[in-house]
Amino acid sequence: MSFKIDRGLFKYDFIDYHAILGVPINTSIQDIRKRYLKIARRLHPDSCALSGEVEKELASDLLSKLVNPAYEKLSQEKNYTEYILVLSQMGKRLVQESASVELTSDVAKQLVSIPNLEQAYKMAIAKIAETQYNYLQQSIEVIAQISELNLVYLMRSAGKAVSTPPPPPKPTLNSTTPQPNTATAPPPPPAAAKEDSAAEHYLRRAQTLIDKNQFAQAKVELQDALKLEPKNSRCHSLIALVYMKQNQLKMAKIHFDNALKLDPNDQLALTWKPKIEKALGLRPTSSQVTSPPKTATKQPDKSGGGGLFGGLFGGKKK
Structure with a gap:
């Protein structure tokens, strides 16, 4: 069985491993492991409490095709660091394309303008993730909802980071001012090099x-x-x-x-x-x-x- 998700970060041809595991971005590797073990106990054929063959097959597919690859990607420190780097680049892209970003869930729409972003974001994901794999037919929908929250969080976080440094001025009246400004111009090249x-x-x-x-x-x-x-x-x-x-x-x-x-x-x-x-x-x-x-x-x-x-x-x- 193939799983198609076309909302949140998935819409940008990106696999949102955090959404699959139901954890916020920047969750520690230790907490990712705890979350994975909880999901694995729920979905693994040797430990799940499902009785129907159809649900057992769906649980096995969710575990092998989504959950296991997500954990493999986020559980190793090297992979995790690289993935966070890619997420930061994705956030910058979302800021540039913010006018075309589409949100369907009410929670994600509220998160766009809510004052205390960090707390509201983590609480929203925790609440949704409680029942993420309880009703397997709805698991893909829940993953999509969480990915929309991740999208909003990345967009707002990147927006703050971009607006922090002042834009380099380009005065034309004074020939001496451009020289110090060129010393502060190098921030963009490091970002490209990291990517x-x-x-x-x-x-x-x-x-x-x-x-x-x-x-x-x-x-x-x-x-x-x-x-x-x-x-x-x-x-x-x-x-x-x-x-x-x-x-x-x-x-x-x-x-x-x-x-x-x-x-x-x-x-x-x-x-x-x-x-x-x-x-x-x-x-x-x-x-x-x-x-x-x-x-x-x-x-x-x-x-x-x-x-x-x-x-x-x-x-x-x-």
Whole structure:
């Protein structure tokens, strides 16, 4: 069973792990663990008190597809720190797009203007989370409600942070004043660098997982990296490699195409895309006809008769 949530932070192609676990943003790892154990006891087939097969299956799906991945993401300090960084960037984005933000729940609408944000936010989530997984058919709706609260909290918190430093003045009458202002201008570059470093962490972890043939986990890391940097050619070429290893050749071709559009010299894409097109029975595109690597065009000809994976992965045996 697949779960689709299109409200709150989920609406921005972002997985709100805090909403899935029913905890406020910036909750400590220890409290996240306590919350997870409580939910797991409720949903795990060995400990849940559900009697119907349909509800048991739903509980198992919620645990394996939503709750467990959320806990895995937030329970490790390194992952948690990176995720909080991504959330801060999301808050800045929400401030810029505040005019188009849509809220459906009354609680979220009230949180927009309530004076004591921190206390009201935490109390609202605590109240909603009490019954988050009591009625499994409504769990997705509850997750969406909590995610709307997280969205409002991020937007208001980021709004305060943005308004704290005064905007850099740009006077034109006095030629001496711009010099001290340029000394206070560097705040934006560090933010961009942090975002890049967060994506780079995902890429490094994905490469390590690929080396260990753990392709499913690598794909999750690369999908997160693409959310940070959708125009990163390396992200596209690596996730294309993962799809290829999983025998999803059409998806692999799409991402190799994207990688070459962003970087025509991407060696991974130049090497593997012709082999995939040959396996799919397609004519090579102009990007492969003019591609420099000679080995990328010779290997498929030698192993083309050995079946799909013989053609794609047989080159290393030669």
